[in-house]
Amino acid sequence: DIQMTQSPSSLSASLGDRVTITCRASQSIGTSLNWYQHKPGEAPKLLIYAASTLQKGVPSRFSGSGSGTTFTLTITSLQAEDFATYFCQQCDGNPSFGQGTKLEI
């Protein structure tokens, strides 16, 4: 099974900051990597699919990059509604998830 390692596990930032979250796969997965936002009590929300494609309706301050084993999610100009948990998911075969990054003010 493909293991996903996400870092950092938590992150403190301020409104307007730029933050980057990294996800590493235990083997090459091409661009089969998705990013989600999860707020307590809500359904997870797809942000980025296929490593770098922004899902419709997601603000352009979110971006994704990477291929192979290393991927990044970048959020520029943090807004209040962005404080949440973010997790990556690989979909090269059976899916698996990173452990999540809690983004706090």
Next chain:
Amino acid sequence: QVQLVQSGAEVKKPGASVKVSCKTSGYSFTGHAMHWVRQAPGQRLEWMGWVNGANENTKYSEKFQGRVTLTRDTVADTAYMELRSLTSEDTAVYYCARDDGGVPYWFDPWGQGTLVTVSP
């Protein structure tokens, strides 16, 4: 819009079974597979398996093989997850999520989650 609405929270005794439903709307149910994922307290999300919306084909994670059954009702546009022989380690929030994209694929949207608590 596409919506997945799950059944309510459950409390079960060890050894019991639980069946969670995922009612869909806003898309062709038979055109997409449905995945089930769970998150135990303090743990990462864990994929359990998927059921094909068009037929009864399923694929299960090895961890849950033999203990979980995924089904669907194409008349009711609803997917189901049944987990048997529950233990305290099965206490978790269970999510359904629509398979989208093809190859590669992604999960969109997700249900709101169903808390299953296993307690004596």
